[in-house]
Amino acid sequence: MVEWLGSFGKSKSNGVTRQLYSNEWRCAQQALEKRMKKIGLDVYFDDVGNLFGRLTGSQEDSTTILTGSHIDTVIDGGKYDGAYGVIAGMIAMQYLFEYYGVPKKNIEVVSLCEEEGSRFPMTYWGSGNITGVRTMEDVRNLVDLQDTSFIKAMHESGFGQGEYRQPKRDDIDCFVELHIEQGEVLEREEKSIGIVSHIVGQRRYEITVIGESNHAGTTPMAWRKDALYVASGLIQLLIQKARETNSDLVATVGQINLEPNIANVIPGKATFTIDIRHSEDDVIDRFSMGIFKEFQSITDSHNTELRIKNWMNEKPVKMCEKLIEISESILNKDQTPYKKMASGAGHDSQVFGSFCPTSLLFVPSHKGISHSPHEFTSTEDLEKGIRLLIKVLYELAY
Known part of the structure; x- marks a missing residue:
């Protein structure tokens, strides 16, 4: 059958x-x-x-x-x-x-x-x-x-x-x-x-890091506001914290988009998704609040802007x-x-x-x-x- x-x-x-x-x-x-x-x-x-x-x-x-x-x-x-x-x-x-x-x-x-x-x-x-x-x-x-x-x-x-x-x-x-x-x-x-x-409950977010697009050859490393560089640090932190937090909690970054997405241009905007799941809603709450507080600190330290959009919240x-x-x-x-x-x-x-x-x-x-x-x-x-x-x-x- x-x-x-x-x-x-x-x-x-x-x-x-x-x-x-x-x-x-x-x-x-x-x-x-x-x-x-x-x-x-x-x-x-x-x-x-x-x-x-x-x-x-x-x-x-x-x-x-x-x-x-x-x-x-x-x-x-x-x-x-x-x-x-x-x-x-x-x-x-x-x-x-x-x-x-x-x-x-x-x-x-x-x-x-x-x-x-x-x-x-x-x-x-x-x-x-x-x-x-x-x-x-x-x-x-x-x-x-x-x-x-x-x-x-x-x-x-x-x-x-x-x-x-x-x-x-x-x-x-x-x-x-x-x-x-x-x-x-x-x-x-x-x-x-x-x-x-x-x-499990599911929480999904769209995270946007806004930096500044500029020439890949003429912009010194110390002066850059590289959105991808900052976003990659956020993603690494997310996965590391998920592994440390709870054996049943899972966090996934499944999609990344860059602007302007050109080989010789510093990315001015990076957007990625986060999917967080656990059987207890308060565990998801605590994890999300904690990780986003650290996200804000990191983006501030690089003179970039952070935007967080929660588009799914299944209990x-x-x-x-x-x-x-x-x-x-x-x-x-x-x-x-x-x-x-x-x-x-x-x-x-x-x-x-x-x-x-x-x-x-x-x-x-x-x-x-x-x-x-x-x-x-x-x-x-x-x-x-x-x-x-x-x-x-x-x-x-x-």
Whole structure:
């Protein structure tokens, strides 16, 4: 099923490009719709393109146990990211119905329309609409790199025009997401399952150092206001302090831009990004405040100007302790090696985690590679994840 779903948007390098509201995305959702119907689920879309397969519970007015993940990918991404959670939910529900019949509570598997933000500057569009933190107003003026508007792309895919039910939900009892780790902790520590306790908070900044452009040959070293030289010192300090601060804190500089970016001109402006992550918001606060105080001191000493722009501030999200206990009990009984861990990557579970009780479960990723055609998880590990999901859903719904 992984290979089958990966065929929708398959790239020349054997990766997958399946962006929101593209033809490849639409074909994948339609194929999943047929597959869900084939295994006996009641299937429907909502008005933003989330796809649901439902086992209706025997209890009147019962709430819904929701499982699944996202269908979209980054450009030339892997076959497992998101897709595995959708496939796992379908297999688990088929198994439960065949062996145990109708559940007491409703169970639904969701193929969320979008999580990655790889086509439009918008993430968690699928889960955000279900939980009510995203609305049509958020995408009204968004366009992709080809200048296609978000609204136009959505309409061309048949959504966003009121033909399907509204996405906001108020009947969800809990959300369980099974996902590949996208890191190498589980593989290195020889654990079969990761139980996520927290999804880390993310703070992103744009740092600009403004100096003075001048001739590379005629300006003495002592008189220069070299923005790149100063920025490189800030970056080195950042990484050094992150290593010293906390073993779970990570800081990354992923992008640098120079002006005028000419070989024989001293850079007058250097801009770089900072991504800081940790499971505790106050740790991020203290680190950020401390490092920026030192940044200011350094730029002042070089007669340069410092500008700091905070453009993302995602809070850490704690997963549900009760759901964690259910998974731990199952794994201990089965003598399956597992690890409680924080997730360093963002997932739809962080959106659901502020809305309803949520559990995020990981299976190993080979060498930690993800967002790549080389993304891989063994069939054995995929199966172990699905076996756990089956038992968790049985506890919750039966």
